[in-house]
Amino acid sequence: MIAIGVLAAAIAGVVYLGLERLGSAGFGMAVLRTVGVASLALLLINPAGTMRVPDAPPTVxxxxxxxxxxxxxxxxxxxxxxxxxAGKDGVMLRFGGRVAASDTTPPEDGSTRLADALRLAHGRPGPVVVVTDGEVEDAGTLEPSLLEGTGVVLVPRHVAPGAALLELAAPGRVGRGDSLALDLTIGTFGPLGARQARVEVALDGRVVARREVELPPAPGTARRRVALGPQRLAPGARWLSVRLVTPGDLEPGDDTRWRWLHVEDQPGVVVLASPADWEFRFLVRELSDIAPGAVRGYALVQSGRWVDMRTLAPVAASAVDEAVAGATVVVTAGARASRAGPRQAVWRWLPGDSTLATLAGDWYVSADVRPSPVAGRLGSGSWDSLPPLVGLVPVVPADAQWVALSARLARRGAERPVLLGWDSAGVRVLTVTGEGLWRWALRGGAAREAYRAMLASGLDWLLEGGRAAGPATVTATEAVPRGTPVAFRFTGDSVPDSLQVSVTDARSTRDLTLLFDAEGSALAWLAPGAYRWSVRDGARAAGVFVVEAYSDEFPPRAVTLAAGSGRLRAALAATYARQRPWLFALVILALAAEWIWRHRRGLP
Structure with a gap:
């Protein structure tokens, strides 16, 4: 602005004092033009400034x-x-998981974040005051500038006696007739006198089990496991409810956890072990961890006699055939998967076939991961630092086959394939030629992680081959705590602006309009309940989710924001040049006076 004023003064001086040579009258007209042009420039640029606001109303x-x-x-x-x-003139805003206008409805937000509310409040003139119980999640990451000029009034809650079901670990998928193991994390608070509690497990609203559990001394936490026998449930999504009943517990909101349990008539992955050696025992264990509830292993112990590899219970050959027929992926030993169907994905482990020649020795996997459909997860592994394989079945890959991992005998000589695959008309086959991979899982650490990465990448690739191609789909978070939005995500190349979704709970069906952002995410705020949803146009996706009655806000937490945090400062407000009427008057007066003076001097 100073430069504009200097430039205007210089031009006016050149015109009146240099070209027109008007003397003292020219100096006066130059001053008027400088003032008028500089004021007009201020109005055009409209710079911002600050000013003190006396007695500005507060933002609470x-x-x-x-x-x-x-x-x-x-x-x-x-x-x-x-x-x-706030008084009569102040502004009240609610904060928690989001910032909203204040009302008298009970609190419903499932988190306590203050930063966004402070940024909004400091954009207004007047002091800022926070009224909270002090259990603020982002208190440790608040910028000092946000707390400066902010007053804090604490109304901390009294710790009431209670027990809470802090965590529930349940398998997302189980086979029909499987047992069910639930891992619980229980917390106790306040002067709780009870030493035992009852756990009630319900499926689709029907209580199927009650178990007594020991409570940790208050305050404290403990892990407990509740095991249920085989449940003959119909295939599909079942609503799982686990409730903790404790004498003297004053807070019911943290006693119940909900999940959806997907019951499958047949497992998605069937492992056929013959023989049932260490390779397949570790294979079944690690695959079950990677895909809980979707893997079933059967071992052939004698001709025509099968056992379940987890329970060692005898299994009829017809049941094995039925499981294989319904599986998406069949994992088997040998060069031929005789029980797999013509359209099923197959993972062959050649060393288990006694009819194939095996080259014994220390076979070290090469560090270089070759380009392949499974190379993404394999790229981070330190393959050359793993224990050597004890043998390898020599295979010459065909032209249509790709090789992901290879190995050399004693780190010398030519490389031979360890993991290779091919895809023919949507039917995918993966082959492992190495023997002794189970030692990677046994060693643990980086070796086990590399083993799991190989299994996960191979299983993902095989399962993708069985999925029917179709339009883009929508996914939703399957479980969120109370007061937290359900996150929908559009998985596709072209993200729509909006999408209609039908949502059904036990009481009603409603239509939601999902508004997606640039990354394909949309949020929906819903009341606690178990919901089924589907996309209305084209039926491109459907699923289930639960909004739990539980929230991490219910169990007592540490106070992280102290009373009086921050120092109140003078109220400042942003002002702009166009908000000053006298500037408009100054432009008109200065330029009009210059024109009148020039006119009286006979100048154009």
Whole structure:
């Protein structure tokens, strides 16, 4: 702005004092033109400034997370305090998982984040005051500039006696007739006198088991396992509910956890071990960890006699044939998977076939991972540092086959394939030629991770071959805590602006309009319940999700924001040049006076 004023003064001086040579009258007209042009430039650029606002109304941020409404919470007191601080002219905003206008409804947010609310509040003139119980998740990462000029009023909750089901680990998929193991993390708080609690497990609203569990001394946490016998459930998605019943527990919101349990009539992956050596024992164990509930292993112990590799229970040959027929992927020993169907993906482990010659020795896998459909996950492994394979079946890959991993005998000589595959008209076959891969899993650490990476990448590739090609789909988070949005994601190249989704719970069916961002994500805020959803146009996707009645806000947490945090500062407001009427008047007066003066001097 100074440069513009200097330039205007220089031009006016050249015109009036240099070219027209008007003397003192020219100096006066040059001053008028300089003032008029500089003021006009200010109005055109419209720069911003700040000014002190005396007695500006405050902005009050009210914590609306579920912790204030939990047992021992002081929501009514916090609401009254915020109203008193805001007065008649102040502004009240609710914060938690999001920032919204204040109202009198009970708190419903499943998280407590303050940063966005502070940024919004500091954009207004006047002091900023936060009313909270102090259990703020992002308190440790708040910028000092956000806390400066912010007052904090604490209404901490009283710790009430209670027990909470903090975590529930349940398999996402189980086979029909499988047993069910649930891992629970239980927390106790306050002056709780109970030493035992009852766990109730329900499927589709029907209680199927009750178990007594020991509680840890309060305050404390403990892990407990609840095992259920085989459940003869119909295939499909089943609503799993686990409830902790504790005498003297004053907070019911943290006692129940929900999940969807997918029951499959036949496993997606069937492993046929013959013989049932260490290779296949470790293979079944690691595959079951990678794809819980989707893997079933059968071992041939004698001619025509099969056993389940997890329970060692006898299995009829007809049941094995039925499982193989319904599987997407068949993992088997030998060069031929005689039981696999013509359209099923097959993973062959050649060393298990006694009819094939095996080259014994120390075969070290090469560090270089060759380009292949499974190379993505294999690229991070340190393959040349793994224990050597004890043998290898020599295979010459065909032209249509690709090789992902190879090995050399004693790190010398030519490389031979260890993992190779091919895809013919959508039917995928993967082959392992090495013997002794189970030692990678036994060693643990990086060796086991490399083994699991090989299994995961191979299994993903085989399963993708069995999926029917179709239009892009939509996925949804299967379980979210109360007060947290359900995240939908559009998986496709062209992300639509919006999409209609039909959502059904036990009470009603409603239509949601999903508004996707540039990354294909959309959020939906829903009340607690078990939901089934489907895309309305084209039926491109369907699924289930639960919004739990539980929230991490219910169990007591540490106070992370202290009372009086920050120092109140003078209220400042942003102002702009066009908000000053006298500038408009100055432009008109200066330029009009110059024109009148020139006119009286007989100048054009």
């Amino acid at each position: 941020l009210l914590d609306a997370s579920l912790s204030l409404g939990a047992a021992g919470g002081r929501w009514r007191e916090a609401l009254d305090t915020a109203r008193a601080l």
